[in-house]
Amino acid sequence: MELKNKVAIVTGASKGIGLELCRQLLAAGMKVAGWSRSEPDLKQDNFFWQQCDVGNMESVQQAFSASLEHFGADIAVLANNAGLGYEGKLDEMDPAQWHTMIDVNVNGIFYCTRLVLPLMKERGEGHIINLSSIAGTTGIAGMSGYVASKHAVRGISHSLYKEVRNEGIKVTCIYPGSTNTHFFDEIGSVTAHEHMMRPQDVADTILHCIKTHKNFHIVDVEMRPLKPKG
Template sequence: MELEGKIAVVTGVSKGIGLATVQALLAKGMKVAGWGRTAPDLQHENFSFFECDVRYPESVQRAFDQTITQLGIHVSVLVNNAGLGIAGKLDEISVDDWQLMFDTNVNGVFYASRLVLPEMKEQEEGHIVNISSIAGTTGVELMSGYCGSKHAVRGISHALYKEVRDYGVKVTCIYPGSVQTNFFDNIEGVTVSSNMMRPEDIAYTILHVLESHPNYHHVDIEVRPLMPKGKRQK
């Protein structure tokens, strides 16, 4: 897809992967709508922030309506990035925390995608990128809720791409390993380090899939740090 001049929506833009993705898309000449609960520290003539909590369909609808009013009717790119993880044993994690993860990580993907798809299908062009996790391909001890939500993102992505591929619309699911973000702030035993991937690495991957030939479709992309524990000691 040629990106310059087109509209992208990115969720969860306050920092980390979301903010890095916004910056990468702006560098390509896109008009970017950032949806999130907190505005990023970013000023750019082609960036607009719309307050949005993806857990709530009415909040997503309001952000979408504001985006269309201010930027234009055809959203070409949606990056479903908003997400969070809460650690805990399945029989000890609270119902509220469980629902928070699924409302954010799963329902948010549905609420946003359903709004941009009709115009994408009409235009026969569009790309939805869903940020899952390595936890969406395997099980991780003490992360059953997060794993379950990210497995759901994988299933939604796989089903959706088969629904919309004949309209010329792409759906890509990306499964990052550890990234240098605030995701680990509330997870005991894990410290962010330079051995993790950088947010901009994921952003560059997103750019790569967006700019591919119209008939070339990345369905799943798994990315990991090459040396998660650093260089071996000689």
């Protein structure tokens, strides 16, 4: 896809992979609407920040309307990056934390994608990036809620690409392994460290997927640190 002067929406834009992806899309010539609960440290003429909780449908609608007003409707990329995780065995999990993970990690993809798809269909072009996790490919003791949400991201992605591929729209699911971000702030058993993957490398891989030829579709990308213990 040719990216220059087209619009991208990136959720979870305030830090980590989302912030790095915003920077790389801007460097590639795109106009970027970053949605997140807190404002990122990013000032650029082609960057527009909108406060948004993707787990809240009304908040997503407001962010979408504001982004359209600012940049117009030429939305070529949606990166559903926002996500969070809590640790806990299923029978010990706080129901509020369970619902928060489902609202943000799963419902958020539905709320955002349903608004963007009609515009992409009109243009006959678009790319939706969904951030799952290695947790979306396996089971992890003590992380059943998070794993459930990331398996759902995989299922949504695989079904959606079959729904929209003939309309020129790509859907790519990304499965990062351990990445040095603030995600682990809420995971007591793991501390982020320098031997995890760098957010910029994950973002660079996503950018590569987006820039591919219009008839070349990368469906799944699994990535891990080569030496996770150094």
